[in-house]
Every structure is written in structure tokens, then in C-alpha cells.
Amino acid sequence: MIFVIFGGTGDLSYRKLLPALYRMAGRDVLDQDFRLIAISNDPHDSQSYRKKVQSALSDYLESPPAEPEALERFLEKAEYLQMELDQPEGYRLLKDLVASCPKGDRIFYYFAVTPELFPVIAEHLDEVDLCDHQKRKLSLLIEKPFGRDLKSAMALNRKLNTRFPEETIFRIDHYxxxxxxxxxxxxxxxxxxxxxxxxxxxxxxxxxxxxxxxxxxxxxxxxxxxxxxxxxxxxxxxxxxxxxxxxxxxxxxxxxxxxxxxxxxxxxxxxxxxxxxxxxxxxxxxxxxxxxxxxxxxxxxxxxxxxxxxxxxxxxxxxxxxxxxxxxxxxxxxxxxxxxxxxxxxxxxxxxxxxxxxxxxxxxxxxxxxxxxxxxxxxxxxxxxxxxxxxxxxxxxxxxxxxxxxxxxxxEAYETLLGEAFRxxxxxxxxxxxxxxxxxxxxxxxxxxxxxxxxxxxxxxxxxxxxxxxxxxxxxxxxxxxxxxx
Ligand SMILES: NC(=O)c1ccc[n+]([C@@H]2O[C@H](COP(=O)([O-])OP(=O)(O)OC[C@H]3O[C@@H](n4cnc5c(N)ncnc54)[C@H](OP(=O)(O)O)[C@@H]3O)[C@@H](O)[C@H]2O)c1
Missing domain, CATH: 3.30.360.10 (Dihydrodipicolinate Reductase; domain 2)
Incomplete structure (x- = not known):
């Protein structure tokens, strides 16, 4: 399984998603081949991103990681990709990265960014053939707010549905x-x-x-x-x-x-x-x-x-x-x-x-x-x-x-929700x-x-x-x- 976080250096990722994934790894809920690809426009490479993840885990987990080997195993699963989400170039790199994952036939895309970027990202994924539901099992996890009113929510839904049918979308309300x-x-x-x-x-x-x-x-x-x-x-x-x-x-x-x-x-x-x-x-x-x-x-x-x-x-x-x-x-x-x-x-x-x-x-x-x-x-x-x-x-x-x-x-709420989405x-x-x-x-x-x-x-x-x-x-x-x- 490949878990791609768009917005991997944001508040939500550091405070909630990464700690939740770490705890799930500790409970053996993530499979052996689990791969994390974090994306944002922050100037990092995978090595320096892993350091950021490590410090986020220390800051936001109730009990910070105690076993160095378990932490190392988790960090090794993380790759970082610096790219502009509204520009097409980076998506080709993402495609290569996905192709390099040995068993990447199940992909979760997590849009941890502002909703204006949701349709933009979906469109660029499609352009590089990363939205093909026949080739892989794809799921999309998105955060609230879903639109600012009914009209904008409907427009957003229509745009997303052209690439992600309703049954592949997991709209998160962490409550x-x-x-x-x-x-x-x-x-x-x-x-x-x-x-x-x-x-x-x-x-x-x-x-x-x-x-x-x-x-x-x-x-x-x-x-x-x-x-x-x-x-x-x-x-x-x-x-x-x-x-x-x-x-x-x-x-x-x-x-x-x-x-x-x-x-x-x-x-x-x-x-x-x-x-x-x-x-x-x-x-x-x-x-x-x-x-x-x-x-x-x-x-x-x-x-x-x-x-x-x-x-x-x-x-x-x-x-x-x-x-x-x-x-x-x-x-x-x-x-x-x-x-x-x-x-x-x-x-x-x-x-x-x-x-x-x-x-x-x-x-x-x-x-x-x-x-x-x-x-x-x-x-x-x-x-x-x-x-x-x-x-x-x-x-x-x-x-x-x-x-x-x-x-x-x-x-934690995100741990429960991610677990359910995976199942x-x-x-x-x-x-x-x-x-x-x-x-x-x-x-x-x-x-x-x-x-x-x-x-x-x-x-x-x-x-x-x-x-x-x-x-x-x-x-x-x-x-x-x-x-x-x-
Ligand atoms: N934070 C929460 O607890 C929370 C709770 C519920 C819902 N949400 C929702 O979740 C979403 C994310 O929230 P957040 O608090 O994590 O926001 P944030 O701290 O502003 O993080 C946004 C992330 O997106 C990246 N990003 C933004 N524009 C980009 C672009 N054009 N190209 C590449 N990367 C870009 C940012 O990268 P840089 O750091 O490099 O700019 C950062 O990693 C929002 O829709 C928010 O409403 C958040």
C-alpha cells in the first residue's frame, strides 16, 4: 500500500496523520510493504523530512517513541517529494516514485491541503495516469471543509467525481x-x-x-x-x-x-x-x-x-x-x-x-x-x-x-479513521x-x-x-x- 499525503509538512500531517500512522505501525496494522510519500513545496529531501517527522512524533504523541528500532523502521517507509501542487512537473516524479514501490497496487491519496487544491491535484494525477482505477485500487481521503456552501460543495464534488467515483472517496469528519x-x-x-x-x-x-x-x-x-x-x-x-x-x-x-x-x-x-x-x-x-x-x-x-x-x-x-x-x-x-x-x-x-x-x-x-x-x-x-x-x-x-x-x-480519532479506510x-x-x-x-x-x-x-x-x-x-x-x- 502506498499512502500519499499532499501537504505532508502541514499542521494536520505533523500533529495528527503522522502520529496516527506511527501508532498504527506499532500495532502492526500497516502491512510490511507500506510506503509513505509526503509532498509539499518545503525544501526537504527524504532524509531531512524524516528528521522533521521524528520531531513531530516527539512533540505530538502522548508518549514519544521509545524504541529506536521501531522508529527507524517507520521512518524508513517515508519518502519526500518537493513539488508545486498546482504545477504539472512534479506529478511525473510522483509517478516514477509510485512505480518504484514494489507492490504499489493500492494507493491512498490524502489531500491535507486547502480545498481549492483538491480538483487541481485530481486533474494533475489524471494527466500522468495516476487516477486509473482499473490499474490500481485507489482511494481518496479528504478533509473538511467540503466547500464553503452548497453551491461550492456541489461544484467541488462534480469535479472530484470525474476522477474519483463516490465509492472511492472517504470524507473525514474527525469527530x-x-x-x-x-x-x-x-x-x-x-x-x-x-x-x-x-x-x-x-x-x-x-x-x-x-x-x-x-x-x-x-x-x-x-x-x-x-x-x-x-x-x-x-x-x-x-x-x-x-x-x-x-x-x-x-x-x-x-x-x-x-x-x-x-x-x-x-x-x-x-x-x-x-x-x-x-x-x-x-x-x-x-x-x-x-x-x-x-x-x-x-x-x-x-x-x-x-x-x-x-x-x-x-x-x-x-x-x-x-x-x-x-x-x-x-x-x-x-x-x-x-x-x-x-x-x-x-x-x-x-x-x-x-x-x-x-x-x-x-x-x-x-x-x-x-x-x-x-x-x-x-x-x-x-x-x-x-x-x-x-x-x-x-x-x-x-x-x-x-x-x-x-x-x-x-x-486517537485519526488512527481509528485511517484504520477503517484501510479496511x-x-x-x-x-x-x-x-x-x-x-x-x-x-x-x-x-x-x-x-x-x-x-x-x-x-x-x-x-x-x-x-x-x-x-x-x-x-x-x-x-x-x-x-x-x-x-
Ligand atoms: N490542522 C488541523 O488540525 C485540521 C483539522 C481539520 C481539517 N483541516 C483541514 O486540512 C487541510 C490542511 O490543513 P493544515 O492545517 O495542515 O494546513 P497547513 O498547515 O497550511 O498545511 C498545508 C500543507 O499544504 C502544502 N501546500 C500548500 N500549498 C501548496 C502548493 N501549492 N504546493 C505544494 N504544497 C502546498 C503546505 O506546504 P508548505 O508548508 O511547504 O507551504 C503544507 O504542507 C485544510 O483544508 C484544513 O482546513 C486541518
Whole structure:
């Protein structure tokens, strides 16, 4: 197998892909003849590139490589090719390099570059006959964002499909590789007690939070054109929504799972009120006098001084089908927030509780929390009488937490995803129709917000919980956000 990374000196390659491949080599998941070809326009040869890989592994692996022989064996598999990706010349060198690999009949192309380069690379590969699916088994792994809106995504898809049919494309949403996101299917469908409760008769609301403490770092140029709705909601948050709310699939086979996810994405909508701002809050991080060392968004490198790009979004939406009619889904995500975490909160309805315990302040609705990161856990909040203390009730958590399991070395998301792609498993990769419906939904919102951002974009100080308007959005519906460890 030959694994070709276009963009082999980028942040994604050094931080995620190369450490994932190294760990896979350590677990003997890569076959003996595995070859890595890394490409970028950085002036390296294979020797100096291997040194860069070595230092990336030391920097980004949780436990840096301990065995020199294993490290050496891995580094030996890597070749480097310096070339301009938008120029044809280098592709002939790539062809020679591929031909020199003894058993190069299975090639994975990983496009770890900006999406504008995707069709350019595909076209140049075709020109040198490196896109011939009859001669070799070819697969294409691509990163989000897949387009900037539905129109650009469709154009990109059309261009890619002329060289790579849908069944050869693996669209990565790395949230789908996170152990707890993957566990949602097992939690929902391997536990019979949940299915009868998983509907609008028993569930009051669903909240999905992906909260980041980091800012845009060196990605200002990219981020300022995208913002939280396009960068995070369209992909990670809607994917988590789809997995949480899909119908049981016919099997766990990738097409059955993805068919059901599409059914959810097709039926998403904001409430049909006239004013979009009743259901959408957009924010942007601003300076905080308590943290003078942290820049406001508009002061970040490559961000426009008068940028109206949202770094925070909160939404109230619905999924229109028999199971979920009337259940609000609250999504929120933002940068430079107080804590880094991602979780799904399922709040169950009060039926018996109210009748028997009235408004007892210590008795709460049952809540199921699926923590996706940094901890991987499921907890269920129940009401119990404090033992021996009479009428005092406390919220008790039943938890399952992977940190509590001895000797469990959970794989990183990219390791899981690459492993699945190598085995040809596809359920953790987004199919085109999922991307299409997610864009259709996000396009509706961005279109309605255009032109009104100046007056509605809410500034929030860095390292706080985001705009207070997001709390008010839920308060208007007698609800409140469940934070980490609430
Ligand atoms: N970083 C992440 O964690 C992350 C997460 C999710 C998705 N993504 C997506 O993954 C893609 C890559 O992200 P990144 O953060 O790794 O970007 P990056 O750090 O800017 O890396 C881009 C890579 O592409 C190379 N490159 C760019 N233009 C080139 C050209 N014309 N010819 C040859 N090489 C060229 C760069 O080489 P030089 O270094 O020589 O310029 C570098 O190796 C983006 O689409 C991004 O949105 C990234």
C-alpha cells in the first residue's frame, strides 16, 4: 500500500496523520510493504523530512517513541517529494516514485491541503495516469471543509467525481473517529432500555455543545471566510445530531447507517418564526481585561479588523419526524470559551416527578450526558433520597468512564479513521448526500443572517461562556444549558 499525503509538512500531517500512522505501525496494522510519500513545496529531501517527522512524533504523541528500532523502521517507509501542487512537473516524479514501490497496487491519496487544491491535484494525477482505477485500487481521503456552501460543495464534488467515483472517496469528519461519538450507536442500539424512551414522549430536549478554549491560531485567513456555522456546525455538530437522532439502521453496515443519518439531516429546520434571531445567536470573541494577554478575534493574524465573522453560534432547531416532532435541539459551539469540551445532553421529561415531588429544589429531571472530550464518559443523573437523612434528595450519577478502565489505551480519532479506510469501512465517513443536506440547512441560516450581522453579532470576552444571549435563547423556553460537570 502506498499512502500519499499532499501537504505532508502541514499542521494536520505533523500533529495528527503522522502520529496516527506511527501508532498504527506499532500495532502492526500497516502491512510490511507500506510506503509513505509526503509532498509539499518545503525544501526537504527524504532524509531531512524524516528528521522533521521524528520531531513531530516527539512533540505530538502522548508518549514519544521509545524504541529506536521501531522508529527507524517507520521512518524508513517515508519518502519526500518537493513539488508545486498546482504545477504539472512534479506529478511525473510522483509517478516514477509510485512505480518504484514494489507492490504499489493500492494507493491512498490524502489531500491535507486547502480545498481549492483538491480538483487541481485530481486533474494533475489524471494527466500522468495516476487516477486509473482499473490499474490500481485507489482511494481518496479528504478533509473538511467540503466547500464553503452548497453551491461550492456541489461544484467541488462534480469535479472530484470525474476522477474519483463516490465509492472511492472517504470524507473525514474527525469527530466521527472519537471513541465516544462512535459509542453513541452502541449506547443507543445495544441497550434495549433506551430505545422505548428515545423519542418525543420521553425526551424534553437535546443539547450538543462543542466548546473550544483555543482561538483561530494560524488559521485566521481560512477561518475569517468560514466562521463557526460553516466550520463547526455544518460538520461536527450536525453529524453528532444525526447520530443521536437517527432511526435504528437495518444493520451497522455503512450505507444503512448513513441512510438513516441522511433522513435526520433532511428533516432539520429552524422554527418558522419571522425573525431568525429568535433562534440563532452569533458571537465573536473580544478582549477580556482579566486576560489582557489574549487577543480579540479582530486582532488575530490574517483576520479583518472589522470582521463580522462569528466565532460562536448557538441554535434552536427541530427534526421533523414522528419520533422527534416538538423536541428542541440546542446546538452551541465557540472559540475562546472558558473550557474545552464536547458533550451531548439528553434531558428527559418530567411526568411522575412533578406529581409526587412538586417543585422540590433538589429533585431534577433525569439527564443523560455523553461526554465526547476531553473525558470519554456516559453519565445518567437520577434522583435519590440521601441515605438515612430523610427528605433530602440528591442527584446521583451512574457513570461509565473510559479513564476508569485499567490499561485502556483508546486510539486517537485519526488512527481509528485511517484504520477503517484501510479496511474499506465507510460508516464513519460522510457520504455526499450527508454533506449536501448539512450545507442546505446551514446555507438557509447564513443567508438569513447576511446583512444583519453588524447589529446582531454579540461580542463576548475571551475565556468566558460566550454571549449571554445564548443563555437567554434557552431561558425563553424554560430551559438552560447544561455545562461541563453541572
Ligand atoms: N490542522 C488541523 O488540525 C485540521 C483539522 C481539520 C481539517 N483541516 C483541514 O486540512 C487541510 C490542511 O490543513 P493544515 O492545517 O495542515 O494546513 P497547513 O498547515 O497550511 O498545511 C498545508 C500543507 O499544504 C502544502 N501546500 C500548500 N500549498 C501548496 C502548493 N501549492 N504546493 C505544494 N504544497 C502546498 C503546505 O506546504 P508548505 O508548508 O511547504 O507551504 C503544507 O504542507 C485544510 O483544508 C484544513 O482546513 C486541518
Amino acid at each position: 466521527l473517529g472519537k471513541p465516544m461519538a462512535r459509542n453513541i450507536l452502541t449506547l443507543r442500539f445495544a441497550n434495549d432500555i433506551l430505545e422505548p424512551l428515545w423519542n418525543n414522549r420521553h425526551i424534553e430536549s437535546i443539547q450538543i455543545t462543542v466548546s473550544e478554549s483555543a482561538g483561530v491560531a494560524h488559521r485566521g485567513r481560512f477561518y475569517d471566510r468560514f466562521g463557526a456555522l460553516r466550520d463547526m456546525v455544518q460538520s461536527h455538530l450536525l453529524q453528532l445530531t444525526a447520530i443521536t437522532m437517527m432511526e435504528p439502521p437495518e444493520s451497522l453496515g455503512s450505507d444503512h447507517v448513513r441512510d438513516q443519518k441522511v433522513q435526520v439531516l433532511e428533516r432539520l429546520s429552524l422554527p418558522q418564526e419571522r425573525d431568525i434571531w429568535d433562534n440563532v445567536v452569533l458571537g465573536q470573541y473580544d478582549a477580556n481585561p482579566d486576560h489582557p494577554e489574549v487577543a480579540a478575534y479582530q486582532e488575530e493574524e490574517d483576520v479583518a479588523e472589522d470582521s463580522l465573522t462569528e466565532t460562536y453560534a448557538a441554535l434552536r432547531l427541530f427534526v421533523h419526524n414522528d419520533r422527534w416532532e416538538g423536541v428542541p435541539v440546542y446546538l452551541r459551539t465557540g472559540k475562546r470559551l472558558a473550557r474545552k469540551y464536547a458533550q451531548i445532553v439528553v434531558t428527559f421529561r418530567d411526568t411522575v416527578r412533578h406529581r409526587l415531588f412538586g417543585d422540590h429544589p433538589a429533585v431534577h429531571a433525569n439527564v443523560l450526558v455523553i461526554s465526547i472530550q476531553p473525558d470519554e464518559a456516559v453519565s445518567f443523573r437520577m434522583n435519590m433520597e440521601n441515605f438515612g437523612l430523610g427528605e433530602i434528595y440528591s442527584a446521583t450519577r451512574m457513570s461509565s468512564c473510559t479513564e476508569c478502565l485499567p490499561d485502556l489505551n483508546t486510539p 474499506g469501512e465507510r460508516s464513519s465517513f460522510t457520504r455526499w448526500d450527508e454533506v449536501e443536506h448539512a450545507w442546505r440547512f446551514v446555507d438557509q441560516i447564513t443567508r438569513q443572517c447576511e446583512g444583519k450581522r453588524r447589529e446582531h453579532l454579540k461580542r463576548y470576552p475571551v475565556w468566558t461562556d460566550g454571549p449571554k444571549e445564548a443563555d437567554e435563547l434557552l431561558a425563553r423556553h424554560d430551559s438552560s444549558w447544561v455545562g461541563k460537570d453541572d
